Amino acid sequence: MASDPIHQFNISKLVPIEIGGLDFSFTNSSAFMVATVVAAGAFLFVSTASRGLVPSRMQSIAEMTYEFVANMLRDAAGSQGMKFFPFVFSLFVFVLVANLLGMFPYFFTITSHIIVTFALAILVIGTVIVYGFWKHGLGFLNLFVPSGVPGVLLPLVIAIEIISFLSRPISLSVRLFANMLAGHITLKVFAGFVTSLSAFGVVGIGGAILPLGMTVALTGLEFLVAFLQAYVFAVLTCMYLNDAIHPGH
């Protein structure tokens, strides 16, 4: 198990539940999703409980997170986009806390499963499509009609634009999932080198210093990636929401 870099992504059922032939089991993935929500919620509740005019350190972190997401959304989608603030903030904090929780040894990284990230991406694109049609009716379809295209090419261009639009949830989810998966596998492989090299006596232990240093460096890199991917996910969500709010602006 120690040298198997894939083992960390195994799903195990904690509480088997089956309803009507469908598997609704409470798995380790579900447990960590609950842990993510509880950790994020508890942190925000506790840190904002005192509501000091001069914020404490904890409150300051919560306020900085709020302003960070608010500025991101306002820059990308304008002040009209602020009605989506709870949505974007929840997504950002969920992905960020899930990524960071995954950095603990022996913890499960829920964002390293494509079905989780894909569900999040479908939620985003579903919101964009539903809000776009509800707000603009068929005018939302103007999104797929670029300006200044000759009439002959229009069907071709529209088909390409529609495929490009449909590919967004896939690239959104694949990016987050691939980053987390690849990072955790790399980390595990280099850490595995340390144990297998140090089995070769003194020379091996001397050689194991190199992968150990690499593991330390990669851990730092993974923390950066955890934050960066949550940020990228939120920024792209804001950009897609902007399309729903102002199609063909």
Next chain:
Amino acid sequence: MAREDDLDRRRRELEAALSARRPETADEGKSAKSGGLVGAGNALKLSSEFIAGIVVGAGVGWMIDRLAGTSPFGLVIFLLLGFCAGVLNALRATGQIAEFGSRSSGKDGDGDDRN
């Protein structure tokens, strides 16, 4: 009401004063960032954009084939369209082509409304 306007004005002035001081530090951060890490992130981003276009094109073509019984043609045509969409996605991600649905300006924005 007047108090709020006053507050707004003072906040704007503060913002302007702050942003006058900010550029030096912001530039330093940008130049320090341009290492190999950002390059790798970009590579992953662009490849995911490109592959997503192809996957969706193939998927749409395959679905059309299944529903309409036009096997290989739907897949062939939509796979090619998917390649186009992938290239379009990648170019958009690098900012070489205008963003989704944006009109370049008002004067040539009327060309498509007639169709």
